[in-house]
Amino acid sequence: MEERDLHQAFRTAFDVHRPRPDAPDRAFERVAAGASGAYGPGRRLAGASAVGLALLVVFTLLIVRGAAIAPPASSPAGRPSIAPATPPLPTPPPGVVNQPQPSLVAVLDEHVALAGWSRDGEVELTVDGGATWKPVSGQQGQLFDLQWVDGDTAVVSTGTGLYLFTRSASRWARLTPRNDLVHLDFTDRSAGFAVTAAGDVVETSDSGRTFAIRDVGLHPVTWLQWVSSTRAWAAGPKGITMTRDGGATWVSQLTLPVAPGGSVEHAQVGFRDEANGFAMFDYGPGGGSVVYHTADGGATWTAEGCTCDAVPTWLSLGAASMLPPGRHSDLVVTAPSSALLVVNDPRAGTASVCATTDAGREWSCSPAPFTTPPRTESGPAALAARGPSWFLVHDVTTTGPLLAVSHDTGATWTTGRP
Amino acid sequence: MVTATTAELLERSLAGDRLAFERLFRPLYDDGFRLAAAMLSDASLAEDAVQEALLKAWRKLYTFRTGEDVRPWFLTIVANQCRSLRRARWWSVQRLAEVEPPARARQDPAVAERMDLEAALRRLPRRARLLLVLRYYLDMSFEDIGLVVGASPAAVKSSTHRALVRLRAEWGPAEASN
Numbered sequence: 001m002e003e004r005d006l007h008q009a010f011r012t013a014f015d016v017h018r019p020r021p022d023a024p025d026r027a028f029e030r031v032a033a034g035a036s037g038a039y040g041p042g043r044r045l046a047g048a049s050a051v052g053l054a055l056l057v058v059f060t061l062l063i064v065r066g067a068a069i070a071p072p073a074s075s076p077a078g079r080p081s082i083a084p085a086t087p088p089l090p091t092p093p094p095g096v097v098n099q100p101q102p103s104l105v106a107v108l109d110e111h112v113a114l115a116g117w118s119r120d121g122e123v124e125l126t127v128d129g130g131a132t133w134k135p136v137s138g139q140q141g142q143l144f145d146l147q148w149v150d151g152d153t154a155v156v157s158t159g160t161g162l163y164l165f166t167r168s169a170s171r172w173a174r175l176t177p178r179n180d181l182v183h184l185d186f187t188d189r190s191a192g193f194a195v196t197a198a199g200d201v202v203e204t205s206d207s208g209r210t211f212a213i214r215d216v217g218l219h220p221v222t223w224l225q226w227v228s229s230t231r232a233w234a235a236g237p238k239g240i241t242m243t244r245d246g247g248a249t250w251v252s253q254l255t256l257p258v259a260p261g262g263s264v265e266h267a268q269v270g271f272r273d274e275a276n277g278f279a280m281f282d283y284g285p286g287g288g289s290v291v292y293h294t295a296d297g298g299a300t301w302t303a304e305g306c307t308c309d310a311v312p313t314w315l316s317l318g319a320a321s322m323l324p325p326g327r328h329s330d331l332v333v334t335a336p337s338s339a340l341l342v343v344n345d346p347r348a349g350t351a352s353v354c355a356t357t358d359a360g361r362e363w364s365c366s367p368a369p370f371t372t373p374p375r376t377e378s379g380p381a382a383l384a385a386r387g388p389s390w391f392l393v394h395d396v397t398t399t400g401p402l403l404a405v406s407h408d409t410g411a412t413w414t415t416g417r418p
Numbered sequence: 419m420v421t422a423t424t425a426e427l428l429e430r431s432l433a434g435d436r437l438a439f440e441r442l443f444r445p446l447y448d449d450g451f452r453l454a455a456a457m458l459s460d461a462s463l464a465e466d467a468v469q470e471a472l473l474k475a476w477r478k479l480y481t482f483r484t485g486e487d488v489r490p491w492f493l494t495i496v497a498n499q500c501r502s503l504r505r506a507r508w509w510s511v512q513r514l515a516e517v518e519p520p521a522r523a524r525q526d527p528a529v530a531e532r533m534d535l536e537a538a539l540r541r542l543p544r545r546a547r548l549l550l551v552l553r554y555y556l557d558m559s560f561e562d563i564g565l566v567v568g569a570s571p572a573a574v575k576s577s578t579h580r581a582l583v584r585l586r587a588e589w590g591p592a593e594a595s596n
Binding site for chain 1: 436439440443444447448451452455456459460461463464465466467468469470472473476502503535536550551554555557582
């Protein structure tokens with residue numbers, strides 16, 4: 001075959017591949033989204049210097065404070081030290097963008113759930129749908145996140161490391177001393193992803209012995225969710241990115257500005273399948289939130305509900321429905337167009353559970369079934385759901401941890417204390 | 419050669435001007451896509467590779483030496499991105515028995531030749547495939563290919579010749595029938 005025939009053969013073979021007409025536009029939009037990060041040209045050295053300086057400050061403060069996120073002191077017997085009756089929630093050191101939630105709950109099915117409270121590391125297990133709870137704490141330190149990875153095993157991130165909890169044996173095994181994993185998204189007991197306190201996404205495939213940082217095209221990240229082996233979404237104050245190829249490449253779907261007057265502090269996504277999902281952006285403590293919905297895998301995100309008088313218009317984007325004021329936490333997606341979230345009034349110590357069944361256009365809210373003294377300070381409540389069973393966990397400063405379970409989608413509740 | 423306009427766009431891009439960066443690199447999108455499509459044999463993956471390569475080009479623009487040609491510098495990033503994509507996706511690749519193309523496709527000589535050439539290229543080492551794609555699909559000179567792969571024009575010429583010999587061996591039956 002002659003040289004010119006080779007050129008023709010290659011063109012015949014590969015000219016069948018064409019980019020979609022909007023592919024170049026999307027590619028440069030991705031650059032624009034990435035350009036808002038700290039690694040743009042001309043800013044790299046400055047960014048690296050800033051990061052270095054920030055790390056120096058963080059480590060200096062850690063040394064001065066005796067290591068803010070180091071394991072707490074243990075008693076001589078090796079048992080967890082007993083926390084004071086009403087210890088303050090930990091203040092994150094500079095550079096820490098993700099704070100652990102004060103209350104946590106992870107549901108395996110309508111009978112089995114783990115509940116925990118971050119400040120004292122207490123973990124409770126129920127196997128009878130919340131009728132009784134049993135303390136199962138065997139790890140030490142503050143609790144950061146809980147996740148069931150199979151019918152018998154949960155991964156638990158704490159201030160002293162990442163643990164495996166085996167329900168049948170009531171046994172704890174520490175996988176790694178790494179103590180900055182504030183959000184877990186594991187596939188099984190040996191592999192998965194996590195979001196760190198600094199807002200990085202890390203991945204392990206060897207039961208946590210090693211973690212590798214993954215670039216998801218967004219930093220900092222506050223939430224990550226995989227819905228299949230190939231598709232995942234990451235969310236943070238600057239927007240949402242997603243991957244369709246197992247994390248090899250990430251595409252920006254929503255870009256939010258970091259405005260001088262304030263910006264999103266916490267973002268969360270929740271998908272039930274590869275098309276339908278919600279996102280919640282919390283605009284600062286007590287500042288309000290906006291909930292977005294997508295029905296096309298995030299190609300378009302529509303702002304549906306907000307505490308609209310407390311968030312800027314660049315965030316609410318014409319959202320039509322009103323959400324109650326307060327700090328919003330724990331977006332729980334129960335169906336393609338249905339979701340729950342908790343609205344917290346931290347000063348009054350109260351919480352409400354709000355539900356939507358029409359993709360966020362309308363929300364109905366009812367008070368959480370806890371009777372708390374007036375003006376009782378508390379952190380956000382945690383909510384998890386499996387079918388009609390809802391599990392609500394709250395940590396009120398003056399009364400301690402509270403639990404509530406409903407098996408009829410919130411119509412009636414059983415409350416108690418661990 | 420870098421024209422005055424290109425140099426100006428480069429300078430503005432380095433200062434953080436995203437639009438200047440887009441003006442500089444948008445004309446290279448098609449070349450990047452063609453390289454990625456030929457290396458990956460998948461249009462969707464090729465889009466992703468070029469998109470990621472553009473982001474890396476933006477982030478690493480400070481490494482570009484003024485006075486050089488932007489095209490081979492960008493194609494180097496695309497080629498590396500294709501390699502990363504292949505490496506990252508190893509777990510999703512399932513080794514199947516050689517699949518016979520549908521009978522109708524085999525009856526169409528153009529389709530059969532295309533499939534045979536793609537299959538033959540896939541059996542070559544990555545570097546050999548890259549050299550052949552740059553030479554015979556992107557119609558690049560040995561000098562420019564040398565800038566992409568980091569080798570002298572003479573070395574590129576001999577390597578390309580050896581790659582072509584291997585391709586002919588893999589592609590032999592189909593080529594012989596032409």
